[in-house]
Amino acid sequence: MNSSNPFKNLKADFPASIVVFFVALPLCLGIALASGAPLFSGLIAGIIGGIVVGAFSGSQVGVSGPAAGLAAIVLTAITALGGYQNFLVAVVIGGVIQVVFGVLRFGIIGYFFPSSVIKGMLTGIGIIIILKQIPHFFGYDSDPEGDFAFAQVDGQNTFSEIFDTINHISLGATTIAIVGLGILILWNTVLSKKGKIFQLVQGPLVAVALGIIYYILTKDSETFAISSEHLVKVPVPDSFDSFVGQFSFPNFAVIDNPAIWVTGFTIALVASLETLLCVEATDKLDPLKRVTPTNKELLAQGTGNILSGLIGGLPITQVIVRSSANIQSGGKTKMAAIVHGFLLLISVILIPTLLNMIPLSVLAAILLIVGYKLAKPTLFKKMYNAGWKQFVPFIITILGIVFIDLLWGIGLGLAVGIVVILIKSFQNSHFLHIEDKSNGKHKIKMTFAEEVTFFNKGAILKELDSLPRDTFLELDVRKTRFLDNDIIEILEDFSEKARNRDIDIKLISERGTVENPKSFIEFFQLRPKSA
Structure with a gap:
């Protein structure tokens, strides 16, 4: 699989890259919105995460981009540091520190997380994806995509948002979401086994295409039209100059501010931890069970963050949502991640208007499938049968992710795992x-x-x-x-x-x-x- 010819597995990697592209697009925009950053900054991070980090990474199936786990840190830091350009200096510093982490071989840290916690992380993320996408599925988009914390930026929480959705159901968005979900299920369970054409053309691409057609055909309907707030919102430049004007550059005049360095170190630490955990998780999901060189991954992530900070992008990590979508769609090598990055780049330059016709409810249907595959009920039974020493850290990790956030969930699961180890050592x-x-x-x-x-x-x-x-x-x-x-x-x-x-x-x-x-x-x- 590690052939010197990067295009050898393109027939599997290209269809997977399209699915990852559709998953990544709303998340790039939503995480930027949740972070209080320019929308284009999320796209920059997605493009660099795909092309640059994908090229330098040793992971064959991992996909990098802006991370939901850093949104709260970014939101606070932009205000505390006096603006987005000042914050970009911290992103560059964070990238340099990650490179140092890689040189010092800190990647070994990822190996010290128990398997039960990693499985709990995957399952918890799957559950939180499902819960967070339910409102978008029904056309209620008050909380931006990528806000995976329990306490949301819109003042609601995960469950109150779902209950509030009952009063804000959009008939048009819900209709095409149900159609899209039906197509995805049909593709996964029946059509993908009928012929190579159904493996080459992925169900998500068909669902999105139908979503665009549906939007165009019903935009004048009072009942079934999808309003603009339920569509993807890619910035549309008027000219080449306005496109270039979307890039921001760091204000290195503030590099002597201690707060910049503290933020940079925080970004490096959190981004590295999220990346290492994601590497452990994706290696477990990889059907070929390849092992990612973690120190090389830190070097790749650091390089990506340096470049992202220099041209106005958000901090980057390897992310499980995109990575799992890649694996589930049959991605074989890093070309899937790289091609997805090029698709983001080409589409935001050439077809932003077309992208803005994609209903968010259709993308929610795609993410619901991704979430279900991460949190299959059979896994709960398997972990329960493994005994309480595996099941308790697994469940605690899930509950922490769902009711607090990703890092808290992992931390609580790890703490319980350590207690279990002490009990086992005692016994x-x-x-x-x-x-x-x-x-x-x-x-x-x-x-x-x-x-x-x-x-x-x-x-x-x-x-x-x-x-x-x-x-x-x-x-x-x-x-x-x-x-x-x-x-x-x-x-x-x-x-x-x-x-x-x-x-x-x-x-x-x-x-x-x-x-x-x-x-x-x-x-x-x-x-x-x-x-």
């Missing part, structure tokens, strides 16, 4: 085997795990203190490669208690057997470090 520090009385004494064998740390103090101390009088304790540390000093001190203290309670201790190690050792501290200090 698995040793194995206790009790035998019948022998020579008047209970024989108890305690085998220590390979690594025993201070987290295990409570469990081991509890077991030792519960040993009855007149006990023969066989303590096996042959498999133990690391024994924390805290545990050695517990054993040292217990040896004194054992003498008072007529407990005999037999210590079995790779160095041999010792009966009632005088000092555990001295014994383990003499133990070879390799053991």
